Amino acid sequence: MTGPDFAFTIDATEGSARAGAFTTPRGVVETPAFMPVGTLATVKSLDPVELRAMGAQMILANAYHLHLRPGDDLVRDLGGVQRFSGWDGPMLTDSGGFQVFSLKSLNTISEEGVEFRSHIDGSLRQFTPESVMRIETNLGADVMMQFDHVIPGQSAHSASKDASERSIRWLARCRTEFDALHAVEGAPRQALFPIVQGGIHADLRREAAAAIGELGTAGGATPWQGWAIGGLSVGEAKPDMYAMLDVCDAAIPRDRPRYLMGVGYPEDLLEGVARGVDLFDCVAPTRFGRTGAFLTATGRVNIKRSEFRRDPRPLEEGCGCSTCRRFSRAYIRHLTAAEEVLGLRLLSLHNVHFLIALMRRAREAIRAGTFSAWSRDWLARFHAGSPQATDS
Amino acid sequence: MTGPDFAFTIDATEGSARAGAFTTPRGVVETPAFMPVGTLATVKSLDPVELRAMGAQMILANAYHLHLRPGDDLVRDLGGVQRFSGWDGPMLTDSGGFQVFSLKSLNTISEEGVEFRSHIDGSLRQFTPESVMRIETNLGADVMMQFDHVIPGQSAHSASKDASERSIRWLARCRTEFDALHAVEGAPRQALFPIVQGGIHADLRREAAAAIGELGTAGGATPWQGWAIGGLSVGEAKPDMYAMLDVCDAAIPRDRPRYLMGVGYPEDLLEGVARGVDLFDCVAPTRFGRTGAFLTATGRVNIKRSEFRRDPRPLEEGCGCSTCRRFSRAYIRHLTAAEEVLGLRLLSLHNVHFLIALMRRAREAIRAGTFSAWSRDWLARFHAGSPQATDS
Numbered sequence: 001m002t003g004p005d006f007a008f009t010i011d012a013t014e015g016s017a018r019a020g021a022f023t024t025p026r027g028v029v030e031t032p033a034f035m036p037v038g039t040l041a042t043v044k045s046l047d048p049v050e051l052r053a054m055g056a057q058m059i060l061a062n063a064y065h066l067h068l069r070p071g072d073d074l075v076r077d078l079g080g081v082q083r084f085s086g087w088d089g090p091m092l093t094d095s096g097g098f099q100v101f102s103l104k105s106l107n108t109i110s111e112e113g114v115e116f117r118s119h120i121d122g123s124l125r126q127f128t129p130e131s132v133m134r135i136e137t138n139l140g141a142d143v144m145m146q147f148d149h150v151i152p153g154q155s156a157h158s159a160s161k162d163a164s165e166r167s168i169r170w171l172a173r174c175r176t177e178f179d180a181l182h183a184v185e186g187a188p189r190q191a192l193f194p195i196v197q198g199g200i201h202a203d204l205r206r207e208a209a210a211a212i213g214e215l216g217t218a219g220g221a222t223p224w225q226g227w228a229i230g231g232l233s234v235g236e237a238k239p240d241m242y243a244m245l246d247v248c249d250a251a252i253p254r255d256r257p258r259y260l261m262g263v264g265y266p267e268d269l270l271e272g273v274a275r276g277v278d279l280f281d282c283v284a285p286t287r288f289g290r291t292g293a294f295l296t297a298t299g300r301v302n303i304k305r306s307e308f309r310r311d312p313r314p315l316e317e318g319c320g321c322s323t324c325r326r327f328s329r330a331y332i333r334h335l336t337a338a339e340e341v342l343g344l345r346l347l348s349l350h351n352v353h354f355l356i357a358l359m360r361r362a363r364e365a366i367r368a369g370t371f372s373a374w375s376r377d378w379l380a381r382f383h384a385g386s387p388q389a390t391d392s
Numbered sequence: 393m394t395g396p397d398f399a400f401t402i403d404a405t406e407g408s409a410r411a412g413a414f415t416t417p418r419g420v421v422e423t424p425a426f427m428p429v430g431t432l433a434t435v436k437s438l439d440p441v442e443l444r445a446m447g448a449q450m451i452l453a454n455a456y457h458l459h460l461r462p463g464d465d466l467v468r469d470l471g472g473v474q475r476f477s478g479w480d481g482p483m484l485t486d487s488g489g490f491q492v493f494s495l496k497s498l499n500t501i502s503e504e505g506v507e508f509r510s511h512i513d514g515s516l517r518q519f520t521p522e523s524v525m526r527i528e529t530n531l532g533a534d535v536m537m538q539f540d541h542v543i544p545g546q547s548a549h550s551a552s553k554d555a556s557e558r559s560i561r562w563l564a565r566c567r568t569e570f571d572a573l574h575a576v577e578g579a580p581r582q583a584l585f586p587i588v589q590g591g592i593h594a595d596l597r598r599e600a601a602a603a604i605g606e607l608g609t610a611g612g613a614t615p616w617q618g619w620a621i622g623g624l625s626v627g628e629a630k631p632d633m634y635a636m637l638d639v640c641d642a643a644i645p646r647d648r649p650r651y652l653m654g655v656g657y658p659e660d661l662l663e664g665v666a667r668g669v670d671l672f673d674c675v676a677p678t679r680f681g682r683t684g685a686f687l688t689a690t691g692r693v694n695i696k697r698s699e700f701r702r703d704p705r706p707l708e709e710g711c712g713c714s715t716c717r718r719f720s721r722a723y724i725r726h727l728t729a730a731e732e733v734l735g736l737r738l739l740s741l742h743n744v745h746f747l748i749a750l751m752r753r754a755r756e757a758i759r760a761g762t763f764s765a766w767s768r769d770w771l772a773r774f775h776a777g778s779p780q781a782t783d784s
Binding site: 040041042044045046047048049069070074077078079084085086309310312322326327328330331333334335337338340341342344345 | 432433434436437438439440441461462466469470471476477478701702704714718719720722723725726727729730732733734736737
């Protein structure tokens with residue numbers, strides 16, 4: 001029943017890379033795209049107006065965090081996470097799987113779900129596929145993620161298999177609950193994305209993709225509106241990650257958007273696009289901003305370096321972001337040294353803009369048929385870097 | 393020689409209150425006006441674009457803080473405090489007198505100046521009238537304040553007299569140094585404002601005003617382009633402060649803007665306007681923002697109150713600021729509880745806008761001849777408050 005609200009069209013391809021448009025109830029997302037992360041319904045330090053101005057089209061929020069504070073029922077009563085946060089464009093909520101499984105000693109996993117203690121007040125909580133669907137329906141974002149069993153990136157085959165198969169059983173329960181919740185009149189218009197797990201094991205990734213595909217169309221249902229690839233960029237080697245993306249590229253339907261979860265380093269974005277990924281998210285650009293780091297085409301640099309003390313140049317020459325159009329490295333270094341909030345704002349703004357603009361250029365290159373060459377040159381320059389590039 | 397760059401015109405008066413325009417090299421300030429404080433060349437958490445959008449016309453920076461970090465020579469080399477900070481409108485620098493005299497045990501006062509230890513690294517520094525003029529000339533703001541001897545608000549007559557007379561001797565030295573610095577080709581276009589001190593002693597205030605006036609025109613010089621009233625809102629009782637404003641109103645020339653330093657509570661702004669004050673500044677609106685407090689026409693309120701947890705209303709109904717036009721109390725309370733930077737941004741923005749808008753309405757009321765009645769009603773409502781008003 002959510003079908004008519006969602007669509008995905010592909011305008012151009014080059015190898016596995018595609019340029020397209022993902023339509024959601026709240027608007028269209030041009031792909032490939034980087035989605036800034038607003039964990040607590042705010043992209044740290046930034047205003048929705050700034051996100052819109054820099055070209056952000058879809059942003060994330062997190063079910064685990066918003067469930068604990070301020071509460072997903074409160075967000076629902078205030079009109080859903082978009083009205084609540086003042087972001088009127090497309091939005092996606094992560095299920096919180098990553099969070100509850102990261103709480104190491106604080107969680108107990110069973111087939112039913114996960115018991116964990118709140119990181120805020122230590123209270124005992126339980127997430128099940130069903131409860132997470134209720135939370136994400138309360139939040140009301142356009143896209144909600146399944147609840148999955150997340151494990152460390154280097155996990156052995158057996159552990160990866162167990163987690164992947166549990167994630168698929170949980171996906172079935174998510175789907176049942178999602179359908180029930182959305183059969184109700186007045187329910188928010190949402191799509192549920194499954195997550196392909198399987199660690200760094202090609203056979204598990206393939207098996208997961210096949211099982212998820214079957215689940216999606218069971219009983220003649222509309223296929224999934226989009227697919228996510230999870231459990232990467234969590235400690236595994238880069239070649240392993242890229243190999244898994246190749247496997248998923250072949251195993252996941254091409255007619256739906258693919259979302260590579262938690263990946264947001266510039267080089268990984270381009271490697272992902274080359275392997276057919278359409279959507280990315282990562283907290284890195286705002287986290288970098290809080291440490292003084294900023295992204296440039298020749299690598300990551302830290303504004304605290306003494307050489308920037310009197311530097312009148314923008315963070316990156318030629319950058320069109322509202323930080324670089326107005327402020328010098330010297331000023332931003334001063335703000336950072338003085339721990340002024342505007343410093344982390346300006347750095348975060350530049351960094352988020354950097355990734356959004358990178359994906360905009362990737363779209364243009366795919367449409368022009370030059371993605372492969374442009375991407376190769378871009379990566380060579382980024383990896384070679386300037387003398388600054390080695391500093392973070 | 394700075395005369396042609398500065399002008400003050402009065403469009404309307406009502407009693408001692410005046411509506412006018414203060415012209416500076418960087419633009420015109422409609423008065424009465426509230427000037428947001430950007431101590432370290434940033435109004436805490438806010439972007440110059442936001443300040444401009446909310447109607448800010450002139451902002452402050454601080455010579456003491458910028459001298460220590462990043463250094464006034466650096467600011468000069470980067471084009472002055474306005475180019476450095478991205479604020480292209482009128483700007484004023486405070487001399488740092490308030491800061492160095494606040495460092496209690498860390499300072500040694502002599503006729504020559506003040507020795508003090510940097511609050512950043514403990515290094516020994518000296519401020520003299522001459523060195524402060526050099527610092528403020530390096531910063532290059534439109535208006536620079538004299539270096540004065542600041543004492544506690546409740547000081548006895550003898551201590552107040554000593555400090556006031558020293559401040560006047562220092563003013564003479566400031567003027568000499570200022571003139572020498574600005575006789576140089578390419579010097580920034582700046583005006584030096586004297587500060588009337590004298591504590592809560594009417595005779596000292598009158599004597600100071602008279603002596604300052606004589607100093608201003610000594611040798612046929614252009615009179616001061618503006619006058620400041622210092623040493624108020626520093627611990628004295630409100631009636632004492634208002635009485636001193638009455639004294640100053642009568643003692644200071646009416647054809648120049650009067651700036652009441654460090655005063656920024658809403659009630660004090662209106663009481664000041666009624667006594668002929670044109671310019672105000674205070675860190676309160678951004679400091680309030682960092683504690684969760686926000687201003688309303690019925691008093692100061694704290695967003696952390698539990699009753700705001702699900703409150704869909706803006707901070708203040710009918711407020712035109714960009715916070716109130718877009719965000720609910722519930723959302724801002726959530727951001728504040730989660731210590732998200734956007735929370736203090738939105739609160740600071742509202743609070744600074746509140747004082748700027750209050751002065752805009754005061755101007756309109758003076759022009760309409762309704763200031764006295766409007767101000768009385770406004771103050772009655774503000775002091776009476778709603779049940780919320782007692783909370784801060």
